[in-house]
Every structure is written in structure tokens, then in C-alpha cells.
Amino acid sequence: MPFKEINIFRRHGRQYVPDLRGVELPAIFRGRPVISRDITPLEAEMVQKLCPVDAIATSPCSINLGKCVFCRECEFALPGKIRFTNDYKIAANSREELVIKAGADQPLRLDPDRVRGEIRSLFKHALKLRQVSAGGDNSAEMELNAAGNVNFDMGRFGIEFVASPRHADGVVITGPISGSMADALQICYDAIPTPKIVILAGTDALSGGIFAGSQALDRNFLSKYHVDLFVPGNPPHPLTFINGVLDLIGHK
Template identity: 65%
Template sequence: MILREAKVLKSHGIQYIPDISTVELTPLFRGRPEISSEITTEEGRYVSGLCPTGAISATPFSIDLGKCVFCKECEFAISNKIRFTNDYKIAANKREALIIEAGSVNPMVLDANEMRKVIRDYFGHALKLRQVSAAGDNACEMELNASGNVNFDLGRYGIEFFASPRHCDGVVITGPVSENMAEPLQICYDAIPEPKLVILVGTDAISGGIFIGSKALNRSFLSKYPVDLYVPGNPVHPLTFINGILSLIGKNNK
């Protein structure tokens, strides 16, 4: 038996990623888009008509990562003007910062001026989060679980997901928030002591994504409270989530 265990351990090797801020993802990964400033109005109109979630505005041209489902159809249509890079650091603490304009090639960083002071004062060293899936499709949920696995190891930064909202510092919401989940989400939020964070994970949570317009949603909760972090993705990659949270609480990535 010990021999078998040794074999498994040997094959398993060392899995954790030492520095999660410098990982290079596979070239095809769909992250932060770059848009040529030479994109024409006709091209803009064409791809905005193609976009399944209305994430593209034609004039002036921009892609809203809060609505984008990262299907990359706009890039396939005009690949000389739009390119989804494999840059996974796409979280933002302002909703407007998710809107990528033509010509912008800068990495996305959080705006420290817009951040509530209590966040770094209270949560800079340890952060316990309560996750609520409010009609999420289980892809973002699985990626949040993966954030704590042997590869990404979120726990090393003192950040953990917890069961009881009373022991938590904030709520991480996935999914477009269904009518049937509206009340449980509210009850959970109310049970978390002040001060508390609200973090939206995934395009569905940020804007409703492909479910915009469905009668089965009730997103009124989201207009009641300030959102501290938007993490776009379909689903969100663990690296996007972890880097976003670390920037929010001002922790060194190492």
C-alpha cells in the first residue's frame, strides 16, 4: 500500500503555482480584448449586430466585459481589428471600467480612489467569503471551487470560502439572480455582519448576460448595495478571480 501511495505522490509532484500573477495562459484563452482604433463605423455596426448579449456599442466602439460572454464571434468576424488576448486580469471595482474602448491596450487595474477605505483596513490580512449561486449555471461555481484547489491554492493568502454567513466578510454572487433566489440571497446578505463586501462573479451576475430580458429574473438586490468588485468571465477563470481579490484587498501576489 505504501508503495502505491509513493507512486501516486511521485506522479502528483508539486502542483501549486508559485506566483499566480505571472502565469501565462494558453494563447487561445479569451481574456481582455484589444480593439484597433482604426475600426470603422460599418464594422462596428456589423459586429454589434452579431453580439449575442449586446455587449458591443458601435459608436464610439467599445466592448462591455460586464455583458460579454467571451464567445469571440466579433473577433472571428473582423480579426484584423479585434483580438481577445490571453490577459486574464480583467476584474474591476467600477462598472464603467469593464467597458473596453477602441485603441485601449492598457492592462486593467483597480481604481484605488474608488475603493471603500474599510476594505483594506479590515480585510487586508484575512478574508472569509460566503458564496451564493443565484441561478448560476455551475461553471463559475466550479471555477470558484477550483480557486481553492492544489493548483491555485487561494487559502495561502488567508482568503477562504465559509459556510456560515455570520462568520463571513462578504458575499460572492454568481448567476443572473432568479426570482426564486431573490429572497434567499437577501436573507444571506442580511446575516453577514457589517462591514461587508459584495463581489459579482461572472457575466451573468454582473449584467444578466444572455439571460437579460428573462421574466424569471429579479435583480433588484443588486441595485440596493454598492458592488466592490466585478469579475467578468464565462465562466470566470480562477486566476481572474484570485488576482482580482488580491488587488482589492491590497495583498502582495507572491
């Protein structure tokens, strides 16, 4: 290798993040929100009206991470009462867990009882996933690509995206599921051998996000199948995705 390339490699250095479980993101990162116990009903109503995606409920006040686009406007409107922390470990395997209630300030947990037994027995050391973008805006897609890049390198855990659904153990869906992609998604899902898992990545996939209610969507797929992992975010950070999947397959 010529000298020039050696020099570039030296500057490149070691890029991989050694501990994907313990990274701290900058304080400004918009992760898990915390709502103060002291929030008044009037204040809750005010932010409920403000929220662009109807993610906030009143009495008790709560933020649904399945709908939240992490715009942080509720915090700007009520500083001191609502605060988005930099906790990026916000994936869950039930929709109830995604609802952050006033006064709650603990990390999200995967409910072990809800994890199907075969997931941990079969996929703990190797998990191949087929990604389907169904109306995704390409930001979640890029973050999923990044999950396998030189920095995050989830391949170290045997987790990889594959081209053929025949080689996959599950499907990762991004986007609000456009009507025009509904058939292709179904065909892809059918082509994956059982047992197979379903992961929704990004707020658009979880609830439709800002597109919720659009007549151009067809979200029937989700009423047919069990979703094993919900990964919130707009888009989900690669660390959110990787940590969620590791928890799901029971990696330490």
C-alpha cells in the same frame, strides 16, 4: 504509507502554481479584448448586430466586459480589428472600467479611490467569503471551487469560502439572480456581519449575460448595495477571481 501511495504522490508532484500574479495562460484563452483604432463605423455596426448579448457599442466602438460572454464571434467576423488577448486580469471595481474602447490596450485597473477604506484595513490578511449561486449554471461555481484547490490554492493568502454567512466578510454572487433566489440572497447578505463586501463573479452575475431581460430574474438586490468587485468571465477563470480579490484587499 504503502509503496503504491508513495508512487502516486511522487507522480502527483508539486501542484500549486507558485506565482498566481504572473502566470501566463495559453494564447488561445479568451481574456481582455483589444479593438483596433482603425475599426470603421460600418464594421462596428456589423459586430454590434452580431453580438449575442448586446455587449458592443458603436461610435466609438467598445466592448462591455460586464455583458460579454467571451464567445469571440466578433473577432472571427473581423479578424485583425478585434482580438481577444490572454490577459486574464480583467476584474474591476467600476462598471466604466469594464468598457474596453477602440484603441485601448492596457491592463484593467482597480480604482483605489473607490475601494472602501475598511476593506484594506480589515481584510488584507484574511478574507472569508460566502458564495451564493443565484441561477448560476455551475461553471462559475466550479471555477470558484477551483480557486481554492491544490493548483490555485488562494487559501495561502488567507482567502477562503466559508459555510456560514455569520463567519463571512462578504458575499460572492454567481448567476443572473433568479427571482426564486432573491429572498435567500437577501437573507444571506443580512446575516453577514458589517462591514461586508459584495463581489459579482461571472458575466451572468454582472449583467444577466445571455439571460438579461428574462422575466424569471429579479436583480433588485444589485440596486440596493454597492458592488465592490466585478469579475467578468464566462465563467471567470480562477486566476481572474484571485487576482481581482488580491487587488481589492490591497495585497502587493
